Amino acid sequence: MCLTMPVQNKNVIEVEKLSKSFAGKRVVNELSMTVARGEIFGFLGPNGSGKTTSIRMLCGLLTPDSGRGSCLGYDILTESGEIKQHVGYMTQRFSFYEELSIRENLEFIARIYQMPDRRRLVDATIERLGLGHRQQQLAGSLSGGWKQRMALAACMLHQPKLLLLDEPTAGVDPKARRDFWDEIHRLTATGITVLVSTHYMDEAERCHRLAYLAYGAILAQGTPDELLAASGITTWTVEGQDLFELTEALRKAPAVEQVVPFGGALHISGTDAGRLAHSLAPFFEQPRWRWQPSKPSLEDVFIHLMNHGQDNYS
Ligand SMILES: Nc1ncnc2c1ncn2[C@@H]1O[C@H](COP(=O)(O)OP(=O)(O)OP(=O)(O)O)[C@@H](O)[C@H]1O
Numbered sequence: 001m002c003l004t005m006p007v008q009n010k011n012v013i014e015v016e017k018l019s020k021s022f023a024g025k026r027v028v029n030e031l032s033m034t035v036a037r038g039e040i041f042g043f044l045g046p047n048g049s050g051k052t053t054s055i056r057m058l059c060g061l062l063t064p065d066s067g068r069g070s071c072l073g074y075d076i077l078t079e080s081g082e083i084k085q086h087v088g089y090m091t092q093r094f095s096f097y098e099e100l101s102i103r104e105n106l107e108f109i110a111r112i113y114q115m116p117d118r119r120r121l122v123d124a125t126i127e128r129l130g131l132g133h134r135q136q137q138l139a140g141s142l143s144g145g146w147k148q149r150m151a152l153a154a155c156m157l158h159q160p161k162l163l164l165l166d167e168p169t170a171g172v173d174p175k176a177r178r179d180f181w182d183e184i185h186r187l188t189a190t191g192i193t194v195l196v197s198t199h200y201m202d203e204a205e206r207c208h209r210l211a212y213l214a215y216g217a218i219l220a221q222g223t224p225d226e227l228l229a230a231s232g233i234t235t236w237t238v239e240g241q242d243l244f245e246l247t248e249a250l251r252k253a254p255a256v257e258q259v260v261p262f263g264g265a266l267h268i269s270g271t272d273a274g275r276l277a278h279s280l281a282p283f284f285e286q287p288r289w290r291w292q293p294s295k296p297s298l299e300d301v302f303i304h305l306m307n308h309g310q311d312n313y314s
């Protein structure tokens, strides 16, 4: 056996208690997590919660102040060079040459990274990501969705085993986002592991597992269903007339923690199911409203975590 080969572990990422401070301010606080091979793991959390900093530490691009761990079987503290060779990192603000075509951009990247067999790699990546019919189009003239796909192609040229995608679909329309996510699912079916940060709830639901960060700490992690179940949130939906007036009244009612308009309905949530039902009882009796118990959404769960996380971490 070759001793320099990484251990073929089920987990692609295993880190323990990673912390990082900038200018004396701790922005990631004892982050511990694992990501299994072939998994799509989502990072959620408000702006500045430490998602990008965590992603960069997980792949050895940024050295933690303390903690330890491995990525693809390599030590994140001492073997970051090896990790980089097998990781594709799509940064939050990626850049490319607008006056070059998709193909030329990819060829340029392959050349500056001195990738061997460049022609074949570029051809294979264009084919793999369905960019064939647009390969001659100038990057500057592409729609947002195609730009994201080109950026994904660029970080996959060297055929990485792990993709780190930092808000890859920010500002892209829903159809293009869905296509992008179909692509991510296709890639993971071929054994690639994906760590992705997002602010979009529909994308969170498409992850196998999620971690919710606030103030640099993981407040909750698990599958979307586990997070919903663990939140302890009860939600009611109400439809009918005068919903604006009802919103104002409900926000003052005890045990009501969230009142959120969704199209022609309101979602009312709270963590004390009994007190919530008691509080809503007078409203149930009014014929102008139709009430139904409903399932909380991930958005309800995350807003709840954000509101309550602040108490613990500020
Ligand atoms: N190189 C740096 N120097 C100083 N402070 C930094 C640096 N990088 C990040 N920070 C700070 O660390 C905190 C976490 O930033 P980070 O970019 O990891 O958050 P994020 O969750 O990715 O936010 P966003 O959703 O806006 O992308 C922020 O307060 C940020 O200003």
Ligand SMILES: [Mg+2]
Pocket: 051, 052, 053, 092, 166
């Ligand atoms: Mg970020």
